[in-house]
Amino acid sequence: MPSMSTWPEPASCSRSRSIPANWSPHWRRRAIRRGMPHGRPPPRPTGSRPGCTRGIPAPPTRSSPQPRPLRPRAARSSPPPADRAVMESPAVSVVMAVRDGAAWLGEAVRSLQDQTLAELELIVVDDGSEDASPAILAQFARADPRIRCLRQEPAGLVSALNRGLSEARAPLLARLDADDRAHPRRLEAQMRHLGAHPDIGLLGTWAHTIDANGARIGSRRPATDPEQLRSILQRTNPFVHSSVMMRTALVRRVGGYREAFAGAEDDDLWLRLAEATRLANLPEFLVDYRLRAATRSADRMLRQAFSARLARRSAALRRATGADPADALLRPPDWRAPEAQNGFFGDIAVLYRTLESGDGAGLAALPRLALTPAERRLAGRAIGMALEAGGWREALRLAGRHPGFALMALWRACRPERTKP
Secondary structure: OOOHHHOOOHHHOOHHHHOOOOOOHHHHHHHHHHOOOOOOOOOOEOOOOOOOEOOEOOOOOOOOOOOOOOOOOOOOOOOOOOOHHHHHOOOEEEEEEEOOOHHHHHHHHHHHHOOOOOOEEEEEEEEOOOOOHHHHHHHHHHHOOOEEEEEEOOOOHHHHHHHHHHHOOOOEEEEOOOOOEEOOOHHHHHHHHHHHOOOEEEEEEEEEEEOOOOOEEEEEOOOOOHHHHHHHHOOOOOOOHHHOEEEHHHHHHHOOOOHHHOOOHHHHHHHHHHOOOEEEEEEEEEEEEEOEEOOOOHHHHHHHHHHHHHHHHHHHHHHHHOOOHHHHOOOOOOOOOHHHHHOOOHHHHHHHHHHHHOOHHHHHHOOOOOOOHHHHHHHHHHHHHHHHOOOHHHHHHHHHHOHHHHHHHHHHHHOOOEEOO
């Protein structure tokens, strides 16, 4: 093969007549550009570099920067060195309540150890777990002095959250359920936003929903504007409880969580905070919120929906009279009790007795109601029960008077419910 120095220069040859006619336009241009000898077949691209051909130097290419050497990354699960100042005055207190949550507890705790904000304390209140949760927590606490584990006899979620609130030492209080996950930037992003907006007292975030295996199945993108949230809150809960960060002193001032609203204790707290400060959501996905196949009993679903309705009735009366009628309630009221009809929630008690009984005729007799999504699901059950019992006339009459009930019944039949247990 002739050397490159013996090949004719581009100007000294008639390339248009020497290049075979069956060559593609690409190879024609390539031959003309590189002064290839007459009649030589097109070279096959070879070599270790794109554009390099055997015997023909590749055209000069723009030099690309060399990749940076990878730095060894510390294990994310290992906690930072203990700092006495951090332990005594953390920037954020994270409160977590757990009962028999060993399946996902370690995942939740590690997500907090991986935070870019190291100045935190994690207060985990074990509400009488009988599984491996205490052993898991003890192992984490031995390795990371920022984790404090408090154990109590089974007293319920409200009691556990209030105990964690009483132990918090930071000016900011964050929540995370024992089966959820916080993204690494979550606490830092929320703390910075609250520092820049002193008028906001509660800040939630958007959330990805995940299944029992941790696979992403959807998302929750609640409103972010404080004024819009104030309006939405009068109808439904626009916050993911596991995503919120609040000002500790403000939560204590309004009284923390209240046992009378068990099942919807977060709705009640948000409504009282809205009367004292502005609420907002950060439009970033900073929490993974775990949903599992529905395992809640009908009684628990009724209790949660009833407490949410009761919280909004109490808030409306506070705005109208300046007094809170729920202050006298030390425990969740029983809508089944005869004396419930004489209280400030008498009409709500009648509604929930009807929903609980699944009495389609009773629901049809009720005036048209602005029901919450949870109440529409419960009303859909009444239609389903009527259909199963063969009461087609009753079911159609109920659906005609309250079309939303029928739509909800159809939706429930076609799509299995996923929920927090």
